[in-house]
Amino acid sequence: MTTRDLVSDYLQSLIAQGQERLPIDEEARQILRSWMLAARGKSPSAPRPLPLAAPSPAAQPNSPAAQQIPSPEPSQQSPAPAISIMSAAELEAATKVSPVTEQDEEVFYRLPSGDNQTRWDYFERALPHWDPIKSLTSLRSKAIWGVGNREADIMFVGDAPNYQDELAGQPFMGEAGKKLNEMLKAMGLTRDDIYLTHLLKFRPSMPRQTTNNRPPNAREIQISAALLDAEIDLVRPRVIVALGVIAARGVLKMGALPLAEYQSSARKRDHIDVAITQHPSFLLRSASRAERRLVWEEMLRVMELAKMPISEKQRGYFAPKS
Secondary structure, eight states: OOHHHHHHHHHHHHHHTTOOEEEEEHHHHHHHHHHHHHHTTOOOSSOOOOOOOSOOGGGSTTSHHHHTSOOOOGGGOOOOOOEEEEEHHHHHHHHSOOOOOTTOOOOOOOOOSSOHHHHHHHHHHHGGGOHHHHHOOSEEEEEOOOEEOTTOSEEEEESOOOHHHHHHTSSSOHHHHHHHHHHHHHTTOOGGGSEEEESOSEEEOOTTOSSOOOOOOHHHHHHHHHHHHHHHHHHOOSEEEEESHHHHHHHHOOOSOOHHHHTTSOEEETTEEEEEEOOHHHHHHOOOHHHHHHHHHHHHHHHHHTTOOOOHHHHTTTOOOO
């Protein structure tokens, strides 16, 4: 981890804790400014001085904060560096990721250090203001967060919120959600036992949109995959279940492949087992017993990977009747 990464993590953790101003000297300000310019693709040479705020109370000679700053020995006295105040907005500007372009291969969403609750709070509070998301004008504004057990062994990932999800403020509502509930019940689980989320945290928008939905485009998938990475890091499941080809694309980052190609061999990401299966909406359209059996066999594999007990009745679902 670089010095910039360490400083960025520290500053982001301060922001997540609600700190809005930080005393720094001019040298530190210029270093942060150079990082900000580098993130924006601009040369940090000959930097334009940033306007300094009024001197901080921490800089006043008789203030308690100033008394905590060690003074040099009398024989080494030199002019003290100017102490100014950097706001939370400037801190974020100095450490944030710049908006991506179509040519960028990958973008990262960095979580602060600290306990998991602090990191979850930051994830939900900062996500709507993250530059790459703000740079997209093709998503609606209401965030649809994941639900369920944040320490679950199994994490289910869908593609994008739809009209029913946006209306309810939760993922997998409507008919596809009911089908998912049936799958979970057959596994001996409920939504409270798993963590359920979407690759995209916002519903893709369309002109004159009402109840109609559309699949996410390549750029939306690319940027949202970074958010999913952070979410996986927060949950740390044993198994990730990608529901459908778009979810599989965001989880595995192997390119735009057919579902069968993703399913062609056992998959992992960051040492976490990944299962790929059809989206529940597919099961609503398909009356094929063979297709439903394939989905159920994948769910049995998920149960095995998660070290769940499997009954003979569960193994016998879709078995040929004698």
